[in-house]
Amino acid sequence: LRVSSTARTALIAEWDRCRWIWNECVAKSRQIHAHNRAHPDDKLTCGPAQLDKMLTEARAKLPWLRDGASVPQQQTIRDFGTARSRALKDIEKRLPIRQRAGMPRVKKKREALPTLNYTTRGFRLKDGRLHLAGGIVLTVVWSRDLLAAPSSVRVYRDSLGHWYASFVVATEVQPLPATGRVLGVDWGVKETATTTSDAHDLPHAQYGKTAAQKLARYQRMMARRKPARGQAASKGYRQAQAQAAKLHKKVTRQRQDTARKWAKRVVRDHDALAVEDFRPKFLAKTTMARKAADAAIGATKTALIEMGRKHGRDIRLVHPAHTTMDCAHCMTRAKHALPLSERIYTCTACGVVSPRDKNSARVMLVRAGLIPASVEGVRPPGALLPEAA
Ligand SMILES: [Zn+2]
Incomplete structure (x- = not known):
């Protein structure tokens, strides 16, 4: 305005x-x-x-x-x-x-x-x-x-x-042509989104990185200039505060822009999406990097749901519990949670080996009922088979 x-x-x-x-x-x-x-x-x-x-x-x-x-x-x-x-x-x-x-x-x-x-x-x-x-x-x-x-x-x-x-404003659904494809989406720190299609993975953009250093500087400035209890903030304090706010806004905008562009492509290329229902935990002890990753996931998930609704696509949110422990091929649950450092999922029941996040993305599809888990290593129809398998 x-x-x-x-x-x-x-x-x-x-x-x-x-x-x-x-x-x-x-x-x-x-x-x-x-x-x-x-x-x-x-x-x-x-x-x-x-x-x-x-x-x-x-x-x-x-x-x-x-x-x-x-x-x-x-x-x-x-x-x-x-x-x-x-x-x-x-x-x-x-x-x-x-x-x-x-x-x-x-x-x-x-x-x-x-x-x-x-x-x-x-x-x-x-x-x-x-x-x-x-x-x-x-x-x-x-x-x-x-x-x-x-x-x-x-x-x-x-x-x-x-x-x-x-x-x-009331809007109407703007339908897109059917594609015959479905996609599973798993959220993460290194890759904001790992999907069952390699072409649709979304690496974590490091907007936060330089911003985080600058932000830390403004926060130190604010700490130094912090007004005493009951006193009005100094001009310097308010300036640092405004700079920090400006930076936040910039990073938020960049994140939103990336999220929307990615969501548009994903929604255009798929009829149905199985999306991990990620909720950030807001733990007090999380690191700056973790916070940035969570914010990126939050923005991307919102953009994806909005875009899917706008174009009348079938979006199914999947509860995140145990998605890293289940085998996407036989749906056997591993006895122990995989340590975060372990990037490869090896199923002890059916022997399938796949990258951990790709396995999780596929578990989303199975859980959402968009593809059946294959039995005894029998593969589901080719069009739906993720490259990771
Ligand atoms: Zn298995």
Whole structure:
């Protein structure tokens, strides 16, 4: 977006009001939670109805809140409700704490990045410009044409201070010609993706490497310039912080670009995909290299799923447990996990020898039901046979 200084001031004012509402919701939700703990026989609810009522009352009481458009404020409440119920569901499901969505937290002025949501009532497009409720007009630099009338728009600022508008549009599947081929995908550190087709393997791009060194430098700078508790950050600290953010953004963009190009090729060449359902562990002790690899896998997996859906391909996510232990030919499970240093999988049952990651990629296909495991070394039909066999 191109944002005039008038519009910027207006957007920030809207954001301040929405942030205040969000924080009120957090306070209210905590209060109710505490009450329910103390009085299990007199439980209060904190649903959309209660929050809506809270907003109506607050707007009636506070003129400065009323000065803001109501659409983004109502959306703030919706977003809060969604975040809260997601967190509650994860608690109910008894997911391990690491995998749970956290309860919505207070958004601090200095830390939270502005984001405003508008439904159809709150915006319109006219002559390529975006008009928001409350008389805010923004010039859009279109990255691509809208395929249909958008049902909502999110206006947000990133960590570099750039403003963006992201429109929600209903899309239709764009089918691609059938290819008669299927592909198994295994994620890893050295190769971001190892597949059952050598031509579709994706080596890990080392964008992070030089960036990591620079990043470490900025982080040392930030550590040196770290403000004392309760004090405002110095100019130097904020500069280092901005440099680090810029670098992060660059690496993220490069990763996304590589991921999308690869996904496009993979989806074009295959009708069905069996993809390892990788989830990063976010362990505190992981190395920078491991973190970079995880980020690359995350971006690539997302791009692949999105691209597959867009073109109506059959995407099957496969649970990653034991994929390195099973033999893709006879599906016998090895007695012990292969050490990471062991790059070759040798099956003690049927004697097949194959590169470890290629074996895993093939296990994905078998597990997803896209090819049958061959019995007694009988090979499945040639077109489906990975080169690694
Ligand atoms: Zn075997």
